[in-house]
Amino acid sequence: MNEKKRALNEVFGLLKLSYHNQFNSAFPDTETLNHAKRLWLESLAAFSPVEIVAGAKRAIRQSEYLPTVHKMLQLCAAGDNGLPDARAAYREACNAPSPKANYNWSHPAVYHAGRDSNWFFLANNAESAAFPVFAEHYRKICARVLEGEKLPAPEQLRLEENPSKPLTKEENAQKMAALRAEFDI
Known part of the structure; x- marks a missing residue:
């Protein structure tokens, strides 16, 4: 937990440097900042400290606005090869x-x-x-x-392993005759 607290303090430091006016407006005093940190710590509990810091760095690169908890959840989940916007x-x-x-x-x-x-x-x-x-x-x-659900990868479509052999002309003629007889054509 201490590692996550350190990561979260680093995140808030990065956000303060990057979104100075917005940050000071959102967290005008120490009490509000501490409440926000507790909320973020609880909300981002599923992520490692590295993922949390990486999410904040993604926010800085991708958005001109201070991220919300919801946006941070998306950014932390994105990973290097994860959820696009x-x-x-x-x-x-x-x-x-x-x-x-x-x-x-x-x-x-x-x-x-x-x-x-x-x-x-x-x-x-x-x-x-x-x-x-x-x-x-x-x-x-x-x-x-x-929330932690692992989505299955799409099931790849494949050609059948043992494709049937095409019928000979004689076999085709016999099948056609049988169908004509069956449908009285």
Whole structure:
């Protein structure tokens, strides 16, 4: 726990340097700052000290605004190869080639949100209509991931291992004759 407290103090130091005016507005006194630190410590308990500091550094790189606890949860979960933001995930889902299950997704959450949103719907509707639907599915899936759920990777589609042999001309003629007789054609 001491390591997490040290990491959280480092995070708040980084945030104060990066978002000086916003930080001082959000945490005007020591009491408010201490309450915030306790809330963040409790909310980010699932993450290691390294992930917490990395999340803060991602916030500094990606946002001009002081992150909320919710945003920090997303940034800590993102990792080096983790959850992209909703807009990037939407673009990835829309641009992925078919078959979708065979695409190398940045995170399984993107695939699952796209599948739940309906690939056809995403491909055939304007972004103004499709993005809100995708974003809502993605938000729900990300919340499950942040709670510790491990999403299964998409099941890769494969060709059958023992494909059947094509029929000869004689076998085709026999099958056709049998079908004609069966349907009285």
